[in-house]
Amino acid sequence: GRGRLLHPAPLQFRRFQEVTLSHLQSIARNYNISYNIDRQFQVLAEQAEAANAAQAVLGAELARLAAAGRRLHRRVKRLEGAVGALTPQHHLLTRPEAGAEPHSLWDTVRTQQEPRGSVPPSTASTQPLKVRQRPQEEGHRLLVETGTTGVPMEDTEPLGDAQAVTVALSATATGPQEQLGTGRCWPQRGETCGVGSVLLFPSASSSSAAILRPGLPAGLWALSLCTWVLTPAPSLGTVLSYVSKDGDSKVAVHGRDKDPGSMRFVIGDTAFRELPVTPLLDGKWHHLCLSWSSHRGQYRFYVDRRLLAAGSGFQQGYEIPTGGSLVLGQLQGHVRAGFSPTGAFVGRLAGLALWSRALLPGEVASMATGRGLPRRPLVTLANASLQGEVQRVACTCLEHCP
Template sequence: MRQTHGATSTLSRGQEGDCWASPSLRMGCLWRKTLSFCLVFVPMYLHGASSQEAAPAGPRKPFFERLRRLEEQFRRFQEVTLTHLQSVASNYNVSYNVDLRFRSLAEESQAVAQAVNRSQAAVQEELARLRAWVRKAWRRGRKVDTRLRALDLTLGERSQQQARERKEHKAQRDALQDSLARLEGLVHSQGTRLAALEGRLPVAHPGTAAPGPALVLAPTQPEQLGPSSLKLPRDRQELRAASEHRGPQQDSSAPLQGTWAPPAPGSRRALSGAATALRGPPQQGPGDTCGVGPTLVFPNASTENVVFLRPSFGAALRALSFCSWVRTASRHLGTLLSYATQDNDNKLVLHGRDSMPPGSIHFVIGDPAFRELPLQPLLDGQWHHVCVIWTSTQGRYWLHVDRRLVATGSRFRQGYEIPPGGSLVLGQEQDSVGGGFDSSEGFVGSMAGLGIWDRALVPGEVANLATGKEFPTGAILTLANAASAGELVQRTSCPCPELCP
């Protein structure tokens, strides 16, 4: 029996190291231990029983007591064994669940590791692509930098060339302006001589033609203008307009007056006024001019009596001519023309109001710059032809009334441009684009044969227009562009202005 116990113990110790290798081995070890216990306990029990049978009857009572105690001990041992086996089984279930969890965690860790490996591979690929893109961008940046340096060098050379050209153009323009000033002086002197001769002829031969050979004026040859005149055709055209007007230069700060008091000696205005006083004013009236087109009648100064010209100016204007037949029915002129833009409601205005001196009107270009023009002849209630001309070259302007040059000046908005896209109205002054009218500034009377040009008309064109011989070409606006009118403004068609109501 000892050998059996020893063998069992040896077996237990030999396999004890492998009992916890896996759940199945742990279960097998448990059953082996239980079997070893039974093999040890059963021979002992049988040996005790046989010794009790061989013993005499006297000492049996103690033997049975011992046997009961052994049975009780065996039951307790069974209970303990059962409890131990239950705890072992519960521990086995727990260990089995833990093993399953460890397996699931191992699988999850493997999946995470695979995902991390894949992500790392993708990141490496993206980094490789990014490195390649950075290298390409760096190479392109170097190329662009090289091109920018070349472009900067080219622009620097061009800017230097343009600066030189600007200096040359400025020098040529200065030379041209000097030549223009000299030419205007020559034209002024020729006009003075012509006015003096015109003043002497009626006195020497009143009403008869002078006998003898005709008097021919030999004009002084102007100085050579130089090569700059070939490069500025627009200035040359405006030079022609200035030379044909023969008007003296007037300082922009000096106010214009409507009187004919003689200024300094040699003035064209003084001699012309003296010749006119000897001959008498020319007999020019609207009865000799017909076919001027439609007539607009403004019956009162209501703010509803306004006419819009559409479209307005389509391009910037560096020169302007406004001509129209005008008849006023009030003691002040009112506003003939008003052009307003978003940034300035007085970009171009021929403006009069009841608080101004009778017969005067403000010629405004880009408020607050203006010139006061004398139009006293218009207050007689008759038809008169009015032309207001302006050019940005030297800021020259002229006022013609019935073909006669009434006022002129220079340095008025020199180099200025009248912008396009504004609102152009007749008969009212705008304090905002298309509105802000005031009855005290309204025009009361009639207009006919209105025309606006984007150039400076020459005196011959003004005379032809006033006599009805020819309407100058290139008009950008006429009364045919009158898009809308007030409720009381009348539009009539008369063969001649004198026949209009």
């Protein structure tokens, strides 16, 4: 029979379908790649925007800190100027009185000047001290600084001699410097002044104590105790104790002979914290400060404005009752019982005060640097009634107390 021929049109159509499908698949793959790239670019743009915002915030914070630093620097400069103005820099130079021995004074001047080579040894003992006037139109004056003002004096020649006498007078002074015309003592660097009276506990005696009256006017949910303390004893002894009407010890700050390097800070009947006091046992003046708050039971212990111990959960929610006996220098056993020499304080207390709140670190630092007490203390040493051998001593500066 006659063979049948297949028409080429169906074959071409099938081939066209395959090519079209392959092309569409390629387009889909390219679209997915492009979409993914666009998404990545979008994520990167968002991250860059967030980084720019963070950089702007950081720049603003750095600018604020820089401005605060500049303000602090200016304030420090002002304080340095004020401190410098409070210390007299020069002494008034006068002609020696009749009968005086300028030779010994000049020897002192020579001794001060020889290390620097200002006064030759061959002429230092024979050259008299002369003060000669210069014409006033030159406008030169020697100022004797008294606080923030000066008293004009005529210039002296030679200037090196005048400076030498000033140094010699400063070096040979045996007592505190006095402001001209007032008789007030000027504190020297490193001295602590203006803390009020000092209580002296000369020995461990059962009859020596200081009673703070009227005591606590109300119950306390917080307290702070701060004082300057000096003790020559090997242990701290009792700084303060408070006993309620029922005879229970509610507050106490006392050292122990069994463990001289620590003291107990007692709140309530039996709860206490052991605190390190070795820095206080060198026979020198130190500033001690304790604070406690019932809210979270937080307590802090400072020595010379440095935080030595802190914690929380100490008698949280406790109230210190009113109506008890508040005593310095003795550990009380009962409000009507006598004292015992065991645990008695030996040494000196100054600037002691008690507050009904937890003081801030800045307030503690202000006291430790001699800038006065924070406001509204409950009791101070002015409320102390002395018993036994305890003495009240008036001292301008702690370092000059007898």
